[in-house]
Amino acid sequence: MSAHGMRTLPTVEDTEALGRELAAQLQPGDLVILDGPLGAGKTALTRGIAAGLGVEGRVSSPTFIIARQHRAGSDPSSIALVHVDAYRLGGDLDELDALDLDTDLHDAVVVVEWGLGVVEHLADRHLRVLLRREFDSDIRTAEWEWVSAN
Numbered sequence: 387m388s389a390h391g392m393r394t395l396p397t398v399e400d401t402e403a404l405g406r407e408l409a410a411q412l413q414p415g416d417l418v419i420l421d422g423p424l425g426a427g428k429t430a431l432t433r434g435i436a437a438g439l440g441v442e443g444r445v446s447s448p449t450f451i452i453a454r455q456h457r458a459g460s461d462p463s464s465i466a467l468v469h470v471d472a473y474r475l476g477g478d479l480d481e482l483d484a485l486d487l488d489t490d491l492h493d494a495v496v497v498v499e500w501g502l503g504v505v506e507h508l509a510d511r512h513l514r515v516l517l518r519r520e521f522d523s524d525i526r527t528a529e530w531e532w533v534s535a536n
Contacts, residue, residue, distance in 0.1 A: 396524070401517075406434045406437050417496050417508055420497065427526045432499075441459055442458070454469045455494070510534065
C-alpha cells in the first residue's frame with residue numbers, strides 16, 4: 387500500500403479492510419488523524435486498524451470517554467492502540483496527558499477522530515485519512531496520505 391491513495395468503500399467491511407491494510411504501515415508512536423462528517427466511517431476504520439494491530443477489546447466510538455486504550459494482544463507483533471475523540475477535548479491536547487492513560491503514547495498507535503488542525507504537532511509525521519459519505523448513500527470514500535509536520 388502506498389503512502390497516499392484513494393478508495394471507494396461500498397460497505398462497512400470494505401472500510402474495516404482498509405483499516406487493516408493501513409495498520410500494516412503503522413508502528414508504535416505513529417499518529418493517525420481521521421477526519422470526516424458523522425457517519426463517514428471513522429469508527430469502522432479504527433476497528434479495522436485495531437484488528438490489523440492485533441489489539442484486545444472491542445472498538446467503539448470514544449465519544450463519551452474522550453479516549454479508549456486497547457492493550458496489545460498476546461502476539462509479539464501486536465501494537466497497543468489509543469483511540470481519541472478530539473472533538474470532546476475541545477482542541478486542548480494537554481488534556482490527553484491529564485487523562486492518565488496506562489499506555490505510553492510512544493508505545494502505541496494513536497488514532498484521533500476529529501483531530502485535523504488540533505493534534506498534528508504531537509508527531510513528526512502523521513497519517514491523515516479523510517472519509518466522506520456520499521449523500522443519501524452508504525457508499526464512502528477514503529483518501530489517505532502521510533504528512534510531515536512543518
